Each structure stands twice: as C-alpha cells, then as structure tokens.
Amino acid sequence: MFAERTQREDIVHFLNSCYACTGQREFYENARSQRVSIDFLHQYVLGNYRSVYARALAVGINHFNQAQIIVRLLATGKQAIPGEGALIARALATMPPQRAWKALRDVRRLGINNRRARAIARDYLRGRDAVFDCVKYRNKVKAVACHNHLSLPGEAGPFLFEKRSAPFQTPLFEQVRRAWHSAEAVYELPFTVAEGLAAKHRIPRDQFLAKIQHRMTQGERLRLQKAGDVAIDLGRSPLTKLALYALSLPEVAEDVSQGMERAVAAILRRMPMALGRVAAILDNSYSTSGTQEKKRRPLGVAWAVDRVLAVASCEYRAFWTHPFAGPTPPARGATDLATPILDALETSPELLVIVTDAVENDPPGAAAGVLKLWQSRLDPWGKVAIVHLNPVFSAGDYAPRPLCDGVPTVGLRDAESLPTALAFARFATGTTTRADLEAFLDQRAAEFLAAGEGADRAE
Amino acid sequence: MLNDLTLAPSQACGAFRLVPLLREKNRTDLRLGLSKESGFAVLEPKAVYTSYIPHALVVEWNDGSAPLAAVGTQLKKHRHSSAVPPGVFHRMAKRQDGRRLRFLPLHLAMDGLLALHFGGPTVQWGYFSRQAMSKGFSPRVESSVAGWALEGFADALRVFEIHEGQVGVLVFVADSLATAFVAPHPDDYRALHDALLQDFFGELIWQYAVLYPESPPCEFPTPAEGVNSLADLRVAVEVMRSDWASFGRMAAVGVMDVPVTAEKVYDAGPFRLERFIGSLDPADENHIGERIVAPDGSVQYLKTYRLSANQTRRAYMLKQLADHDWNVESIAKKHRLTANDVLLQYEHAGYGWLFHQHVLDAARAYARKYS
Numbered sequence: 001m002f003a004e005r006t007q008r009e010d011i012v013h014f015l016n017s018c019y020a021c022t023g024q025r026e027f028y029e030n031a032r033s034q035r036v037s038i039d040f041l042h043q044y045v046l047g048n049y050r051s052v053y054a055r056a057l058a059v060g061i062n063h064f065n066q067a068q069i070i071v072r073l074l075a076t077g078k079q080a081i082p083g084e085g086a087l088i089a090r091a092l093a094t095m096p097p098q099r100a101w102k103a104l105r106d107v108r109r110l111g112i113n114n115r116r117a118r119a120i121a122r123d124y125l126r127g128r129d130a131v132f133d134c135v136k137y138r139n140k141v142k143a144v145a146c147h148n149h150l151s152l153p154g155e156a157g158p159f160l161f162e163k164r165s166a167p168f169q170t171p172l173f174e175q176v177r178r179a180w181h182s183a184e185a186v187y188e189l190p191f192t193v194a195e196g197l198a199a200k201h202r203i204p205r206d207q208f209l210a211k212i213q214h215r216m217t218q219g220e221r222l223r224l225q226k227a228g229d230v231a232i233d234l235g236r237s238p239l240t241k242l243a244l245y246a247l248s249l250p251e252v253a254e255d256v257s258q259g260m261e262r263a264v265a266a267i268l269r270r271m272p273m274a275l276g277r278v279a280a281i282l283d284n285s286y287s288t289s290g291t292q293e294k295k296r297r298p299l300g301v302a303w304a305v306d307r308v309l310a311v312a313s314c315e316y317r318a319f320w321t322h323p324f325a326g327p328t329p330p331a332r333g334a335t336d337l338a339t340p341i342l343d344a345l346e347t348s349p350e351l352l353v354i355v356t357d358a359v360e361n362d363p364p365g366a367a368a369g370v371l372k373l374w375q376s377r378l379d380p381w382g383k384v385a386i387v388h389l390n391p392v393f394s395a396g397d398y399a400p401r402p403l404c405d406g407v408p409t410v411g412l413r414d415a416e417s418l419p420t421a422l423a424f425a426r427f428a429t430g431t432t433t434r435a436d437l438e439a440f441l442d443q444r445a446a447e448f449l450a451a452g453e454g455a456d457r458a459e
Numbered sequence: 460m461l462n463d464l465t466l467a468p469s470q471a472c473g474a475f476r477l478v479p480l481l482r483e484k485n486r487t488d489l490r491l492g493l494s495k496e497s498g499f500a501v502l503e504p505k506a507v508y509t510s511y512i513p514h515a516l517v518v519e520w521n522d523g524s525a526p527l528a529a530v531g532t533q534l535k536k537h538r539h540s541s542a543v544p545p546g547v548f549h550r551m552a553k554r555q556d557g558r559r560l561r562f563l564p565l566h567l568a569m570d571g572l573l574a575l576h577f578g579g580p581t582v583q584w585g586y587f588s589r590q591a592m593s594k595g596f597s598p599r600v601e602s603s604v605a606g607w608a609l610e611g612f613a614d615a616l617r618v619f620e621i622h623e624g625q626v627g628v629l630v631f632v633a634d635s636l637a638t639a640f641v642a643p644h645p646d647d648y649r650a651l652h653d654a655l656l657q658d659f660f661g662e663l664i665w666q667y668a669v670l671y672p673e674s675p676p677c678e679f680p681t682p683a684e685g686v687n688s689l690a691d692l693r694v695a696v697e698v699m700r701s702d703w704a705s706f707g708r709m710a711a712v713g714v715m716d717v718p719v720t721a722e723k724v725y726d727a728g729p730f731r732l733e734r735f736i737g738s739l740d741p742a743d744e745n746h747i748g749e750r751i752v753a754p755d756g757s758v759q760y761l762k763t764y765r766l767s768a769n770q771t772r773r774a775y776m777l778k779q780l781a782d783h784d785w786n787v788e789s790i791a792k793k794h795r796l797t798a799n800d801v802l803l804q805y806e807h808a809g810y811g812w813l814f815h816q817h818v819l820d821a822a823r824a825y826a827r828k829y830s
Binding site: 336339342362 | 470687699
C-alpha cells in the first residue's frame with residue numbers, strides 16, 4: 001500500500017514541478033538550485049517511471065520541461081519503450097520552433113547519436129518549412145543537420161555550409177545574401193535575422209522598427225511595444241503575456257484591457273469552463289515581483305487567473321492579499337494569506353482558488369493553521385473545494401511549495417493552463433489511486449497523439 | 460537610545476529576522492554615504508591597525524540652512540583619483556574637504572575595544588613579564604566574520620522589502636540581535652542596505668546562522684477543540700499576528716537600553732560621532748558600536764557589533780585588571796579565589812604572556828598539587 005502511495009506521490013510531484021519550474025531564478029532561490037532540483041527529479045522519474053516520463057509530454061507541462069524530457073529520452077534509447085517516439089515527435093511539433101531546434105541541438109551537445117534520435121531530427125525537419133528555418137534558426141539547424149547527417153532539401157545545404165557569393169535560386173536565401181550587402185533588402189527577412197543585419201548596416205533603430213513591422217511575429221510585436229511605435233492587435237496575444245505587459249506599463253491603456261478581455265474569451269472558447277460560486281485568494285505581496293528573469297511573473301499569473309475566473313464563474317469574488325484601488329495590482333508588502341482566506345470562506349463559495357507562492361510571513365503558518373482547522377472542524381464534509389495553484393517551483397521541496405496538508409497544490413504555468421491545473425488538482429489531494437493517474441495519463445497521451453494525426457490529415 | 464524610532468513588523472528569511480526601524484521626521488542636514496575609496500590598513504600614531512576594510516562611510520553635514528542631497532548625488536566636480544593613496548587610510552575618522560568626514564564603520568568601534576588598556580600594566584608588579592611591561596598589549600587581535608560569509612544573509616537582505624521612511628534595521632540571527640544599523644535619512648538607508656554584507660560580525664553570529672537555518676515556526680495559538688466558527692479562527696490569527704509583530708519590540712528592548720560607556724571621536728558641526736562599549740558583563744549580551752548623536756539627543760547613525768562570549772570575557776578580564784590597579788591578589792580577593800586561580804584563568808583566556816613563565820608554572824604546579 002505504501003509502495004503504491006509513494007509511486008503516486010512521486011509522479012504527482014514530478015508533474016507538478018514540470019508545470020511550474022523553468023530552471024530560472026526565482027524570488028527566493030537562485031537558478032542553480034532550481035536546475036539541480038529539477039535535474040534530480042527528471043533523472044529520478046526517468047529511471048523509475050519511464051512510461052510516465054514519456055507520457056508527461058502530453059499533459060500540458062511547460063516547454064522547458066518538455067525539452068528536458070525529450071533530450072533525456074533520446075539519450076537513453078536503449079531502454080526505450082513502445083510509443084515513446086510518437087510522443088517525442090508530436091511534442092517537438094507542438095513546441096515553439098526555437099525551443100524544438102534547441103532541444104535537438106542539445107542532443108548534439110550531449111553527444112547523443114542513435115538511429116531513433118536521427119530519425120526524429122529528420123522527421124522534424126520534414127515537418128517544417130526548411131527554407132524558413134534555415135534562415136531564422138540558422139545556427140541550430142546547421143548544428144542539427146551536421147550532427148544527424150540530414151539530407152537538406154534544395155539549396156539549404158550550400159546556404160548553411162558554403163561561403164559563397166553567387167546568387168541563390170530560392171527567394172528567401174537570395175534575400176539573405178542580398179541583405180548582407182544592401183540595407184534595403186534587410187526588410188524582407190524575419191525580424192530576428194534582420195535585426196542583426198540592421199545593426200551591421202547601422203540602420204537607426206526607429207527607422208528599422210517602422211519598416212520591419214510586417215515581418216514581426218505577434219510575440220515580437222508585444223515585446224517591442226515599449227521600444228518603438230509598433231502596431232499590434234493585442235487581442236491575439238496570450239493572456240498571461242498581456243497581463244505581464246500591462247503590469248509593466250505605468251498606466252493601463254484602454255486597448256490593453258480590451259485585449260485582455262478578448263484573450264480571456266479566446267481561452268474559454270478553446271477550453272470552456274463553467275464554474276459556480278468561486279472565491280479566489282490572490283497573492284500580490286512583494287515576493288510576487290519575481291526576478292530579473294521572470295519579472296512580476298507570479299503577480300501576472302495571479303492577475304490573469306483572476307480575469308479568467310471572473311468570466312468563467314457565475315458568482316466570483318477576488319480577495320487580494322493587499323487590496324488595491326488602481327487598475328493593476330502592485331507587488332507590495334508582506335504575505336498575509338489568513339485574512340483573505342477567512343474573508344473568502346465567509347462568503348461560503350463552492351470553489352476556493354488560492355494563487356500564491358505559499359511563502360507566508362505575516363505571520364508564518366497562519367493560513368496553514370486556518371485551512372487545517374477549517375477542514376477538520378468547520379467543514380469536515382468538504383463542501384468547499386479548495387485548490388492551491390502555485391506558479392513558483394521550490395527547489396528545496398522538489399515541488400511547488402505546498403500550503404497545508406489536505407489542500408491540493410498544483411504547479412501553474414500560466415493562466416491559459418488553468419483548466420488543466422484544475423483537472424489535475426484531484427490527483428494532488430491523495431484521494432485517487434495510481435491506476436486513476438495512469439488512466440489520466442493514457443487519456444491525455446491518446447488525445448495528444450490524436451490531435452497530431454488530425455493536424456497531419458488536415459495538412 | 461532609539462526613542463524616536465518605531466519598529467515595523469519583522470521580516471524573516473532562514474535564520475535571519477530583520478526588523479525595520481522607521482522615523483517620521485528626518486533631518487536633512489546630515490547625510491551618510493558610501494566612500495568609493497578602499498583600503499586595508501590604517502596608520503595611527505605609533506601603531507598600525509591592520510584589517511581588511513572593504514568600505515568606508517562618508518558623513519556630510521551642514522548648518523541646517525538648506526537640505527543636503529544624498530552623498531554621491533551632488534552636482535559637483537567629480538574627482539577621479541582618491542585623495543588618500545590606495546591601500547592605506549590615515550586614521551579611522553578623517554576630515555575630508557568641506558564638511559565631510561570619512562570613517563570606517565565598526566572598525567571605529569572595534570578600534571575602541573582593542574585600545575582598551577592598550578598600554579599595559581601601569582603598576583610594575585613582579586609577576587608581569589618583560590613584554591607586558593615594555594610593549595603593553597601590542598599586538599592586540601580579535602577576529603570576526605564578514606557579512607557575506609554568513610549563511611543566508613545575502614538572501615535575507617535581498618528578499619527584504621524596504622519600507623517607506625525606513626531609516627534602520629535590527630538584524631536578528633536565531634532570534635538574538637546581531638547588529639543594529641540606523642542611517643540619518645531613508646534614502647541613505649536604501650543606498651547602504653546592501654553594505655551590511657560588508658560589515659563584520661562575531662563568530663557567534665556566524666555559528667548561529669549555520670546551526671539554525673530556519674526560524675522557529677509560529678504555533679497556531681488555539682487548540683482544535685476551541686474552534687467552532689470562523690470568528691474563532693479570526694481571533695486566533697489576530698493573536699498570532701500580534702505575537703509575531705511584538706517580537707522585535709521585546710527582543711530589542713533589553714539590548715538597546717543598557718548603559719554604555721561612550722567616547723567622543725569627532726565633533727562634526729553640531730553632531731557628535733561617538734563610539735561606545737556596553738557593560739562588558741560576561742553574563743549579558745554585549746554590544747560595541749558607534750553612533751552619531753544630533754544636538755537634540757536623537758541617534759542619527761548607529762552601527763553595533765555583538766561581542767561573542769570569548770571576546771566579552773577577554774575584554775572583561777582586562778577591565779578587571781585595570782580596575783584593580785593591575786593587582787592579581789586584589790581580583791582574587793574580590794572573587795574569593797586564590798591568586799593562582801586567577802593567574803590560570805588569565806592564561807586560559809590567552810593572556811598567559813602577560814606573566815613571567817615561572818609564575819605561571821608555579822601556579823600550575825600548585826593547582827596540580829591541591830586539586
């Protein structure tokens with residue numbers, strides 16, 4: 001019985017960590033401790049629960065951990081189990097291309113070279129627009145092609161490996177060649193490539209930004225909003241990114257808040273949620289200001305969750321740890337979770353969502369005490385479902401830090417994965433069995449692969 | 460000592476608990492900043508003070524007619540080269556151009572401690588060695604640990620949220636006061652917050668930081684049986700919070716109100732730079748430090764160092780000798796011991812070289828014979 005419980009907890013720990021951890025510096029911990037901790041978890045689960053490890057690719061974990069899993073699975077090809085390859089290929093296809101190419105390049109860096117790894121790299125390239133990737137992700141593609149002896153289509157080979165000045169037949173390659181010598185040709189290239197060449201040609205930044213706009217991706221447009229006059233349709237950006245952008249502004253403009261509303265609507269269209277009476281405890285203490293690498297990330301996630309819940313529930317009340325008057329929550333003050341939790345419980349909600357890093361210091365341990373006594377004394381039948389969503393991975397705990405026993409803690413990547421997190425919460429309580437967990441993983445893996453087949457057929 | 464300062468709720472991180480000190484009305488005619496010069500030794504008349512000194516503080520004052528800008532932010536000609544040659548400072552506190560004084564934080568206080576009875580015995584009793592008579596206590600040495608070497612201190616300072624109007628901080632390690640720091644102005648405090656890492660701390664504090672990596676957890680005050688409604692929980696949380704908030708007040712009260720022996724170091728216009736030494740009672744916590752006192756009696760700058768038990772004991776024993784005219788028999792009489800016991804205690808504390816070898820040998824032989 002204990003073995004079963006240990007196994008279940010191991011797996012839940014691992015998946016939870018994969019939702020939250022990005023290996024970057026967090027407010028309370030440095031990047032190194034985060035990397036050491038998550039590396040250990042990966043090695044441990046790979047060694048002991050290989051089938052779970054592969055299927056973890058399908059449950060909506062973040063891209064950093066997807067890349068880690070892919071590299072580690074490819075590195076240990078001898079112990080491969082059936083079905084892994086399809087999951088890896090599908091995961092690579094769903095990841096942002098720069099991350100997928102980076103994962104494949106890491107395969108080279110680690111000196112991994114086996115038939116499966118080569119086949120996966122080959123298939124990945126086949127699924128992509130080779131010409132475009134050769135231009136935009138030149139160094140990565142070059143490294144991967146070199147390592148795996150990929151046969152490159154058309155002029156990609158000469159483009160990547162030869163130093164020559166003769167014209168290319170492929171238009172995009174020819175553009176790159178011309179952009180080396182002509183400042184005007186720069187504007188036909190993808191933004192990141194053009195950026196370097198613009199610096200070479202000493203094109204003034206504002207002039208460059210004004211003329212390159214039509215080649216920017218949505219993410220690049222959002223990133224450069226404050227750098228210059230870049231037109232953007234904010235409604236197409238993901239909600240969490242928009243929230244972080246709004247938090248970085250001195251004043252939230254009308255179009256940003258409209259963009260956020262549209263982003264919320266888009267999330268709920270994709271994954272409909274119908275919640276009843278919901279109360280949310282949202283942490284905006286000083287620690288949510290994050291770090292240089294993840295600036296205001298915990299605060300942005302909490303705010304985005306607040307926006308989603310406000311639309312998805314029939315009756316919704318938000319309790320910030322530091323109530324604020326303005327349009328955006330500031331990250332200030334100590335973390336007092338007990339008072340907002342008590343306030344929220346007084347409204348007798350059906351679902352209580354707590355979004356916090358669970359580091360409580362005003363006073364420490366009060367929220368844990370309150371929740372424990374609430375569950376044992378005042379609500380032993382569990383009428384109020386309580387979920388703790390934690391956007392921060394704690395290296396010392398090898399998981400997102402829990403708030404209290406009996407309250408499920410789920411790592412939260414961003415507000416877009418809120419439905420996934422709420423679905424996963426039942427596994428974190430400890431009431432389900434390993435078989436339930438396996439069934440969940442199987443189902444998610446099947447859905448993940450089926451979506452890929454559907455997409456392939458559509459193409 | 461800190462009557463015009465109020466304590467804000469403490470912030471804990473690992474072994475460290477930082478209690479912010481707030482002041483409502485701040486003076487603008489005294490500023491404190493970090494000197495850009497660096498050095499490792501101080502030349503003093505007839506002595507060299509050798510220590511690694513990573514930073515110096517600069518204090519600037521005026522007559523109160525116009526507010527002063529924070530040190531380093533004034534619009535004036537920038538001097539690229541240091542006025543003093545790199546490596547060696549002249550004196551612990553040295554007047555610089557204008558109304559500016561450069562001094563070495565904590566070293567000023569430590570210098571005061573080391574200089575206690577530095578000259579050696581003033582009465583030539585037969586048992587004092589030749590070295591004690593001719594050279595006194597030179598060289599007198601105490602060791603300490605840099606702030607950045609304290610486990611978790613850098614993190615505690617980093618995650619600490621500086622309050623509006625905060626001018627100082629009390630640093631507790633495992634709930635015992637390690638240092639108190641007060642600056643004249645909130646802006647100065649903000650600039651000097653991280654400089655706490657470059658200060659030095661007693662060995663005891665270093666041990667505490669290693670031995671107690673976590674602060675003791677707060678207990679939930681009400682037993683489960685006593686909770687029948689949300690109101691009960693609310694009351695319990697309030698009790699918990701007031702307990703937590705009152706910590707700094709309770710812990711700081713005993714330390715900040717002890718009598719100290721202060722010595723004036725410099726008259727900076729209307730302000731007085733002093734260093735002080737606590738009671739040196741081995742049974743108590745003992746702090747040494749330096750402060751700047753304004754004409755109205757308020758402390759504008761304060762930095763303290765907690766002596767470890769051994770350091771206190773060594774200073775206390777020296778003080779005993781000096782208080783008893785360097786007469787060992789008189790000390791023995793006061794504490795109802797024999798002179799031999801006293802001699803052996805001095806040897807045990809590292810002061811064996813004060814006495815002739817044959818005196819110590821005789822004391823040891825006597826102790827062996829009659830124990």
